[in-house]
Amino acid sequence: MKLISGKEVSQIVKDEIKKETQQLLEKQIKVKLAVVIVGDDPASHIYVRNKKKACEYVGFESVEYALPEDTAEDELLEIIDKLNEDETVNGILCQLPLPKHIDEKKVINAISPLKDVDAFHPVNVGKIMIGDYDFLPCTPAGIMRLIESTGYDVNGKDCVVIGRSNIVGKPMSMLMLQKNATVTICHSRTSNINEKIKNADIVIAAVGIPEFVKGDMVKDGALVIDVGINRKEDGKLCGDVDFDEVSKKASYITPVPGGVGPMTIAMLMQNTLKAAKLHNNIT
Numbered sequence: 001m002k003l004i005s006g007k008e009v010s011q012i013v014k015d016e017i018k019k020e021t022q023q024l025l026e027k028q029i030k031v032k033l034a035v036v037i038v039g040d041d042p043a044s045h046i047y048v049r050n051k052k053k054a055c056e057y058v059g060f061e062s063v064e065y066a067l068p069e070d071t072a073e074d075e076l077l078e079i080i081d082k083l084n085e086d087e088t089v090n091g092i093l094c095q096l097p098l099p100k101h102i103d104e105k106k107v108i109n110a111i112s113p114l115k116d117v118d119a120f121h122p123v124n125v126g127k128i129m130i131g132d133y134d135f136l137p138c139t140p141a142g143i144m145r146l147i148e149s150t151g152y153d154v155n156g157k158d159c160v161v162i163g164r165s166n167i168v169g170k171p172m173s174m175l176m177l178q179k180n181a182t183v184t185i186c187h188s189r190t191s192n193i194n195e196k197i198k199n200a201d202i203v204i205a206a207v208g209i210p211e212f213v214k215g216d217m218v219k220d221g222a223l224v225i226d227v228g229i230n231r232k233e234d235g236k237l238c239g240d241v242d243f244d245e246v247s248k249k250a251s252y253i254t255p256v257p258g259g260v261g262p263m264t265i266a267m268l269m270q271n272t273l274k275a276a277k278l279h280n281n282i283t
């Protein structure tokens with residue numbers, strides 16, 4: 001079994017970005033990410049802090065709008081409008097989830113597709129579907145980069161993606177399809193799920209259930225990607241894959257923490273750099 005280290009690969013990605021950002025700065029081009037967060041969700045605040053730290057590391061400017069829980073939808077939309085207009089801002093990220101009184105869809109639709117570094121806007125989602133995109137959603141893009149780092153050839157392989165969310169499962173399936181895998185998307189209503197997982201060369205688990213994938217569910221030699229971030233009763237972090245059991249059978253596996261998580265942030269940096277290049281007509 002080989003461990004796929006998101007810590008190591010994300011460091012390589014961030015160092016590449018840092019170098020390119022330096023080259024842009026030499027041409028007087030600055031890269032700037034605006035992060036909007038509404039409310040006090042502790043996990044969201046940790047994510048935002050880590051994103052800002054990554055910006056500092058690669059040499060981006062970052063600006064944070066930390067808004068109170070009771071912020072009106074109109075007020076948030078106004079801030080997004082201003083950021084859309086602001087030529088110094090290359091990327092806009094609105095940390096999800098938003099408080100219940102705000103319509104998430106409206107907010108996603110309000111972000112200019114050219115600054116949509118999460119790639120959640122319907123225009124960008126549509127572009128991914130036809131394989132002609134500027135931005136890829138960060139978590140699936142990070143997973144593709146992790147798989148690439150192993151040298152594993154996805155072409156013609158059977159891949160099971162467990163989970164069909166708009167953020168992970170669906171775009172992930174599309175990217176694997178574009179790399180010529182045969183993709184099965186499993187979800188909460190899938191019948192005979194164990195059989196489907198057992199037949200897969202590649203298993204990508206984005207379920208949100210602690211240690212959902214057990215050792216006896218996977219094929220010998222499978223490549224296993226664990227997207228889950230869950231807390232066990234003892235407070236420890238764990239993934240959607242039972243690492244102790246599955247690592248005995250997998251050819252490659254990602255750990256939690258230190259697997260997909262750091263890649264998501266690195267890819268956010270990559271999208272922001274890409275946005276800055278697009279805004280400055282650099283290909």
Ligand code: NAD
Pocket residue numbers: 139162163164165166167168169186187188189190193206207208209227228229230260261262264
């Ligand atoms: P989600 O809750 O939106 O989707 C979960 C999916 O799992 C659904 O499509 C559902 O159909 C499926 N599912 C639920 N129960 C199932 C079952 N018994 N059998 C089969 N499928 C089932 O979650 P999400 O946003 O896609 O996130 C999934 C996990 O990944 C969570 O643990 C989340 O915290 C984590 N996550 C991690 C990162 C990262 O950067 N590492 C990014 C996003 C999400």
